[in-house]
Amino acid sequence: MEGFTTIIEPFRVKSIEPLHLTTRAEREALLAKAGYNLFSLHSDDVIIDLLTDSGTGAMSAEQWAAVQRGDESYAGSPSWFRFEAAVKELFPFAHLIPTHQGRAAEKILFSVVGGKGKVIPNNTHFDTTRANVEHSGAEAVDLVIAEGKDPALRHPFKGNMDVAALTRLLEARRADVPLVMVTITNNSGGGQPVSLENLRAVRAVCDRFAVPLFLDGCRFAENAWFIREREEAHRGRPVKDIVKDISALADGMTMSAKKDGLANIGGWLAMNDGVLAQQCRELLILTEGFPTYGGLAGRDLDAIAQGLREVVDESYLRYRVRAVEYLAERLLAAGVPMVEPAGGHAVYLDAKRLLRHIPPLQYPGQALAVELYREGGIRGCEIGTAMFGKRPDGSEQPAAMELVRLAMPRRVYTQSHVDFVVEAVLHVFERRESLRGFRIVEQPAALRHFTARFAPL
Numbered sequence: 001m002e003g004f005t006t007i008i009e010p011f012r013v014k015s016i017e018p019l020h021l022t023t024r025a026e027r028e029a030l031l032a033k034a035g036y037n038l039f040s041l042h043s044d045d046v047i048i049d050l051l052t053d054s055g056t057g058a059m060s061a062e063q064w065a066a067v068q069r070g071d072e073s074y075a076g077s078p079s080w081f082r083f084e085a086a087v088k089e090l091f092p093f094a095h096l097i098p099t100h101q102g103r104a105a106e107k108i109l110f111s112v113v114g115g116k117g118k119v120i121p122n123n124t125h126f127d128t129t130r131a132n133v134e135h136s137g138a139e140a141v142d143l144v145i146a147e148g149k150d151p152a153l154r155h156p157f158k159g160n161m162d163v164a165a166l167t168r169l170l171e172a173r174r175a176d177v178p179l180v181m182v183t184i185t186n187n188s189g190g191g192q193p194v195s196l197e198n199l200r201a202v203r204a205v206c207d208r209f210a211v212p213l214f215l216d217g218c219r220f221a222e223n224a225w226f227i228r229e230r231e232e233a234h235r236g237r238p239v240k241d242i243v244k245d246i247s248a249l250a251d252g253m254t255m256s257a258k259k260d261g262l263a264n265i266g267g268w269l270a271m272n273d274g275v276l277a278q279q280c281r282e283l284l285i286l287t288e289g290f291p292t293y294g295g296l297a298g299r300d301l302d303a304i305a306q307g308l309r310e311v312v313d314e315s316y317l318r319y320r321v322r323a324v325e326y327l328a329e330r331l332l333a334a335g336v337p338m339v340e341p342a343g344g345h346a347v348y349l350d351a352k353r354l355l356r357h358i359p360p361l362q363y364p365g366q367a368l369a370v371e372l373y374r375e376g377g378i379r380g381c382e383i384g385t386a387m388f389g390k391r392p393d394g395s396e397q398p399a400a401m402e403l404v405r406l407a408m409p410r411r412v413y414t415q416s417h418v419d420f421v422v423e424a425v426l427h428v429f430e431r432r433e434s435l436r437g438f439r440i441v442e443q444p445a446a447l448r449h450f451t452a453r454f455a456p457l
């Protein structure tokens with residue numbers, strides 16, 4: 001708002017959900033019962049839940065009204081046509097295929113274009129994207145710029161693709177590359193944006209080698225906001241125009257509506273290639289449903305259609321990105337180490353620098369995440385050696401980074417909630433030297449971070 005420095009939440013609360021304010025003694029007992037694994041907690045026992053921003057957002061009154069309008073006809077429902085119109089308003093690809101979430105779109109796409117001997121370049125594959133590429137037998141290659149790999153280095157577009165590396169890959173293996181992917185924002189790289197200039201350069205390389213370009217568009221609106229704020233040539237442009245420029249550069253996309261769809265479930269796959277669309281629809285019918293609903297109820301399609309109109313609203317995006325930046329700013333001012341600059345949806349605390357006395361194989365990220373819960377009932381997510389340290393042969397090696405992600409659900413928490421998180425992190429930061437590591441006492445063969453049990457050292 002003109003003349004004001006305070007950026008307010010551009011909405012008011014209509015329906016509230018009480019928080020269960022646990023005591024430290026209760027949290028201590030709950031931690032022990034959960035084997036010090038925050039995934040094993042009941043979410044009712046979490047005060048501020050920053051585990052993920054996926055599907056955890058609050059819907060608007062208009063979205064709930066849209067849910068009521070939802071029509072559950074099996075084929076050709078009006079909900080489908082409203083969904084199609086809302087998606088095509090931003091992403092006018094010829095063919096639109098609804099799915100129950102993003103990974104279902106990935107599974108279908110890579111089942112058709114992937115396979116043994118194929119290679120998919122991306123700035124950084126999100127974990128489900130990589131898993132679906134590899135499940136098909138193909139190879140997933142990450143080609144983010146060098147700046148994107150250095151947590152302490154500030155760069156406005158750390159999600160950019162290394163165009164020279166992409167060119168080299170295509171010179172060597174053009175025949176093996178069915179498509180190039182760019183993830184906006186780059187979730188696995190810290191929620192960092194990709195510039196329009198970089199997307200144009202990637203498009204030029206794709207044209208030179210005649211390879212289709214697909215977007216992983218999960219956080220397209222946050223990415224467009226960063227372009228508007230940080231890219232000189234696009235400063236102050238309407239977000240919707242920037243989104244349309246982005247989509248005009250691509251031949252297709254995968255999407256999780258649980259992020260910038262502002263919905264609790266949903267996704268889609270879209271493309272211009274009619275032959276590819278036909279093959280994808282055949283798989284869709286096997287695993288998701290008829291092509292006018294995918295894996296969704298009509299009411300979900302309507303909630304997403306309305307969410308897409310709200311997510312490109314500039315006062316929403318200003319508040320959204322500022323809320324995350326505000327959290328980062330206050331922690332940085334106190335010297336808390338993190339990935340810089342903050343991403344669009346999360347702050348990533350750097351437990352390696354914060355807890356230098358805890359070696360990687362004693363899981364410093366887990367120690368920090370557990371302590372944040374013990375201190376303030378805050379649930380973040382370890383992204384480090386507990387998540388990635390186990391090799392297929394069962395041995396352990398330190399992960400590249402020891403992070404704790406504090407992901408911000410959309411439109412859920414107020415500034416005082418964020419202030420509370422700041423206070424809790426600072427309390428833990430002040431007594432960081434007293435924190436101890438963990439050992440794993442029980443773990444499954446794969447994806448251990450979801451179910452492993454830990455014991456304090």
Ligand SMILES: *Cc1c(COP(=O)(O)O)cnc(C)c1O
Pocket residue numbers: 054101102103104126128129183185187188216218255256257258259266267
């Ligand atoms: C969440 C996400 C996905 C997968 O979407 P789901 O809806 O969780 O299946 C894919 N790519 C990125 C970048 C994501 O953030």
